[in-house]
Amino acid sequence: xFNKIRNWRVRRIVARHPIxxxxxxxxxxxxxxxxxxxASDQAALRVLATLFLQEKSLEPVQGLELDxxxxxxxxxxxxxxxxxxxxxxxxxxxxxxxxxDVFVPNRTQVDDAGVVHQNHTALAGEAWxxxxxxxxxADVLDTGRRPGHNVVIHEMAHKLDLQNGVxxxxxxxxxxxxxxVWTKVFSSAWNxxxxxxxxxxxxxxxxxxxxxxxxxxxxxxxxxxxxxxxLREHLPEVYRQLELFYRQQxx
Ligand SMILES: [Zn+2]
Numbered sequence: 001x002f003n004k005i006r007n008w009r010v011r012r013i014v015a016r017h018p019i020x021x022x023x024x025x026x027x028x029x030x031x032x033x034x035x036x037x038x039a040s041d042q043a044a045l046r047v048l049a050t051l052f053l054q055e056k057s058l059e060p061v062q063g064l065e066l067d068x069x070x071x072x073x074x075x076x077x078x079x080x081x082x083x084x085x086x087x088x089x090x091x092x093x094x095x096x097x098x099x100x101d102v103f104v105p106n107r108t109q110v111d112d113a114g115v116v117h118q119n120h121t122a123l124a125g126e127a128w129x130x131x132x133x134x135x136x137x138a139d140v141l142d143t144g145r146r147p148g149h150n151v152v153i154h155e156m157a158h159k160l161d162l163q164n165g166v167x168x169x170x171x172x173x174x175x176x177x178x179x180x181v182w183t184k185v186f187s188s189a190w191n192x193x194x195x196x197x198x199x200x201x202x203x204x205x206x207x208x209x210x211x212x213x214x215x216x217x218x219x220x221x222x223x224x225x226x227x228x229x230x231l232r233e234h235l236p237e238v239y240r241q242l243e244l245f246y247r248q249q250x251x
Contacts, residue, residue: 010047010051013050013051013054014047014050014051017050017053017054018050019046019049019050019053019072020068023068023069023072024046024072026069026072026073027049027069027072027073027075027076028042028076030073030143030144031073031076031077031080031143031144032144032226033080033150033153033225033226033250034076034077034080036250037083041083044083045076045079045080045083048079048082048083048086048087049072049075049076049078049079050075051087052075052078052079052087052090053071053072053075055087055090055094056075056078056090056094056095056096057094057095057096058071058074058075058095058096058098059095059096059097059098059132060098060100060137061097061098061099062099062100063100064098064099064100064137066098066137070137073140074096074098074135074140074152077140077143077150077152077153078090078096078152078153078156080153080225081153081156081157081160081221081225081246082156082160083246083248084246084247084248085160085246085247089159089160089163090156090159091163092130092163093128093130093131093132093133093159094132095131095132095133096132096133096134096135097132097133097134097135098134098135098136098137098140099134099135099136099137100136100137100138101136101137101138101139102122102123102124102136102138102139103122103123103134103136104121104122104123105121105123105126105134123136124136124139124151125139125151125152125154125155126155127155127156127158127159127162127167129162129166129167133155133156133159134155135151135152135155136151139151140152143226144226147226147227147230148205148206148222148223148226148227148230149206149222149226150222150225150226153221153222153225153226154218154219154221154222155218157217157218157221157222158214158218161214161217161218167214168213168214169186169212169213169214169215169216169217170182170183170213170217171217171245173245174244174245174247176244177241177244177245181241182241185237185238185240185241186213186216186217186238186241187213189216189235189237189238190209190210190213190216193205193209193210194210197210204230204231204233204234204235205219205220205223205231205234205235206219206222206223220235220238220242221242221246224239224242224246224250225248225250228250228251229251231251232251239251
């Protein structure tokens with residue numbers, strides 16, 4: 001019964017707010033992971049993007065304006081990771097705040113000794129527990145120009161990771177997946193890359209992934225969708241776990 005109501009609702013939204021064909025084609029043109037999909041997966045992604053645009057609020061700030069094509073592009077990137085998971089995985093938050101460029105979050109942090117620090121780091125994106133996703137539009141547009149990078153997929157991976165509490169590189173796994181294998185594969189890959197990085201060896205992923213397990217998961221997720229061949233070559237076991245988690249075989 002619930003499924004029937006839901007399917008009816010989905011059909012109604014898609015019928016009332018269809019993504020116009022030229023905007024959809026333009027989004028595919030600029031989103032490599034979506035472009036690589038087969039026709040039926042692209043159709044499913046288009047439905048998800050339509051629902052995403054209805055359910056989430058895209059909020060440009062600081063004078064930025066997003067037209068319909070921009071919004072469709074953002075939704076298309078955002079729905080790639082949940083193509084086989086469903087929009088329920090993005091439950092519990094509503095807003096995507098979009099800055100024109102990198103932004104400096106205005107917040108203070110109190111360390112263990114009680115000292116208050118002002119954080120001045122410029123960010124391309126940020127994902128809060130049950131709060132918004134924050135993105136730099138310049139970095140969204142940069143996607144594809146820097147191989148393996150996709151700031152939208154990065155922040156959405158954090159959102160998936162956060163679905164079971166804290167961001168720790170351990171999202172809720174599917175029933176047939178083994179958490180011990182996940183932990184072992186990710187921690188041994190992380191340790192291995194950290195050692196190589198210390199020796200000055202060029203890494204197959206963005207070294208930012210070595211910041212902590214949450215960033216590692218987000219960075220390899222970007223690579224999984226943007227440069228799947230390279231990830232599979234360099235970190236085959238990580239690739240396999242991501243294949244099981246995202247239920248996709250991008251390569
Ligand atoms: Zn991150």
